[in-house]
Amino acid sequence: MTAPSPYRPLLLGVCLLAFPSASVAQSLQANSSSPTSHGAKPGRRVSLTRSVEPSFNVEPVVHRFRARRGEVIPFVFEITSTGKTMKLDVKPVNLRQEETGIILHDQHSEPMGGVTLTSPTQFELMAGQKFRIEGTVKVPLVKSNYVSFGLLVRDRGIVTDVNNELEEGQTRAAVKFVTQYVLRVDIETGSQKIGNVDSMHFDGGQLIDREGMPYVRAYLENPTDYALECGVRAELIDADGDGVGDPARLYMPSRSALDDDKRFLVRIMPHSRLRLETPLSAAMVDGDYTLRLRLSNGRRTMIIADYPTTVNRHQFGALAVHSLMLPGQVSVIPAQLELGRIAETERMATVEITNLGSETQTVRLDGRDHQGNVLTTMKLSSEEFSLKPGRSKTIRAMLRGNADFESQWGQVAIAIDGNQAQAMPLSLLHAGRPETDVKATELQWLAPGAEPHVPHGAFVMTVRNHGNGYSPIHGSLKLAAEQGRPLALADGFGKWLAPGNARELVFALPPGTRAGRYQVRLRVGSRADADVADQTLVIDLTDQMLGLAGS
Numbered sequence: 001m002t003a004p005s006p007y008r009p010l011l012l013g014v015c016l017l018a019f020p021s022a023s024v025a026q027s028l029q030a031n032s033s034s035p036t037s038h039g040a041k042p043g044r045r046v047s048l049t050r051s052v053e054p055s056f057n058v059e060p061v062v063h064r065f066r067a068r069r070g071e072v073i074p075f076v077f078e079i080t081s082t083g084k085t086m087k088l089d090v091k092p093v094n095l096r097q098e099e100t101g102i103i104l105h106d107q108h109s110e111p112m113g114g115v116t117l118t119s120p121t122q123f124e125l126m127a128g129q130k131f132r133i134e135g136t137v138k139v140p141l142v143k144s145n146y147v148s149f150g151l152l153v154r155d156r157g158i159v160t161d162v163n164n165e166l167e168e169g170q171t172r173a174a175v176k177f178v179t180q181y182v183l184r185v186d187i188e189t190g191s192q193k194i195g196n197v198d199s200m201h202f203d204g205g206q207l208i209d210r211e212g213m214p215y216v217r218a219y220l221e222n223p224t225d226y227a228l229e230c231g232v233r234a235e236l237i238d239a240d241g242d243g244v245g246d247p248a249r250l251y252m253p254s255r256s257a258l259d260d261d262k263r264f265l266v267r268i269m270p271h272s273r274l275r276l277e278t279p280l281s282a283a284m285v286d287g288d289y290t291l292r293l294r295l296s297n298g299r300r301t302m303i304i305a306d307y308p309t310t311v312n313r314h315q316f317g318a319l320a321v322h323s324l325m326l327p328g329q330v331s332v333i334p335a336q337l338e339l340g341r342i343a344e345t346e347r348m349a350t351v352e353i354t355n356l357g358s359e360t361q362t363v364r365l366d367g368r369d370h371q372g373n374v375l376t377t378m379k380l381s382s383e384e385f386s387l388k389p390g391r392s393k394t395i396r397a398m399l400r401g402n403a404d405f406e407s408q409w410g411q412v413a414i415a416i417d418g419n420q421a422q423a424m425p426l427s428l429l430h431a432g433r434p435e436t437d438v439k440a441t442e443l444q445w446l447a448p449g450a451e452p453h454v455p456h457g458a459f460v461m462t463v464r465n466h467g468n469g470y471s472p473i474h475g476s477l478k479l480a481a482e483q484g485r486p487l488a489l490a491d492g493f494g495k496w497l498a499p500g501n502a503r504e505l506v507f508a509l510p511p512g513t514r515a516g517r518y519q520v521r522l523r524v525g526s527r528a529d530a531d532v533a534d535q536t537l538v539i540d541l542t543d544q545m546l547g548l549a550g551s
Contacts, residue, residue, distance in 0.1 A: 101252030212318025245282025283331035329357035340429030434469030
């Protein structure tokens with residue numbers, strides 16, 4: 001008797017929801033058309049249009065000053081109407097902070113003293129008019145390197161008039177919006193003495209998986225009455241007490257989109273708890289480590305916390321795209337190499353090889369095309385060398401000469417102490433990039449426990465490369481229930497797929513996934529112009545499928 005296959009085809013109802021692109025609005029309207037004739041069943045089609053715009057703008061939203069304790073600083077905020085006449089209120093407010101770092105106003109506590117408004121606190125703003133909010137702040141005599149004052153500017157909720165006449169079969173809905181701004185005056189005091197800093201502490205630190213890469217996640221708590229601006233770094237410490245790679249700077253999620261050093265400014269308000277994160281890209285071998293967190297004010301370290309951490313590279317699928325880990329604990333970065341003479345490529349690239357072990361290793365490199373021929377169009381600056389423990393060597397890979405073909409693909413074989421060589425995929429683009437031709441099978445369900453790496457079940461899909469060059473593969477699957485936050489799963493992570501080869505993408509469900517109806521959004525891509533799969537499905541995950549009921 002043939003054993004039943006653990007794979008099941010998904011017989012899914014498809015639900016396609018289409019919404020027009022919308023701008024921000026002050027009203028929400030639904031216009032429904034009457035059913036058509038010609039024997040069609042009775043029904044209505046509803047189209048939604050949505051737009052919201054603020055009734056006034058403020059410049060700036062945040063003032064930032066440097067001042068000493070006790071100093072009085074003037075400030076000005078300019079308000080501009082966007083075309084409506086309204087009455088506005090201005091008042092000082094206390095500030096509170098979300099776990100993500102976002103700062104909001106607190107309606108349930110008294111504002112910090114020191115704010116004096118010299119302009120009216122209630123006024124009327126005519127259409128197209130401007131108004132200046134003016135006042136002063138006095139820097140309090142507190143032991144903190146940072147203080148922040150808040151102002152709440154709020155209108156009375158003007159609603160745009162709408163035409164009361166409706167055509168037959170139309171429906172209208174209106175929503176009242178109120179525009180308000182939380183303005184801030186932030187002040188750096190330059191103080192090196194921080195009150196009750198010993199009461200601040202880290203409340204946990206760990207490595208988590210985010211899209212296949214290891215991320216440090218830490219929580220910082222401030223139970224004091226003082227705000228603080230600081231920097232936080234994370235470092236892995238091995239069993240010998242040595243650091244693995246350079247310390248990584250953590251950031252608040254609210255600043256993750258910034259692309260300069262301001263991203264790493266950690267600002268924690270009084271009586272707040274922050275979540276801090278950062279990717280960890282250092283070369284790591286499996287084993288037990290200490291995750292060390294440091295909070296510092298400039299060069300002064302103020303808080304240190306250690307957390308035991310176990311590293312298993314198989315937990316982080318994207319590490320195989322970032323670095324190779326070879327026998328003898330030798331790391332190679334990058335894990336796949338592209339050289340080219342075409343746009344968006346470079347003729348030379350560097351490969352960093354690091355000995356993370358405790359013994360000297362001999363490393364040999366050998367570049368060949370996919371047919372096993374020695375590559376005459378690429379040169380390595382060094383092909384064989386010894387590498388002492390803890391040392392790194394940088395190899396330059398360069399295109400040379402001319403080629404009679406548009407591209408080549410192959411590999412750089414890397415042997416450690418004569419052991420069987422490991423392959424680093426290699427792509428050489430001389431005159432053009434091969435056309436991407438990747439096909440995918442239907443999405444299937446893999447039952448819980450069918451494979452060791454899917455104890456709770458998984459969605460799976462096979463992709464095959466029919467092209468003439470490597471194709472990076474990345475897949476994302478979002479699982480959204482009627483309630484709760486969507487679950488984001490990923491596989492592939494841009495790892496190259498060789499011509500003629502196939503790979504199974506596995507979107508494994510985490511423990512605790514509940515039965516119910518879900519919307520599944522699947523996207524599998526290769527290069528920017530090549531979508532392999534793009535599907536939106538609605539499915540019922542049953543207790544039986546999740547292994548929560550009988551077989």
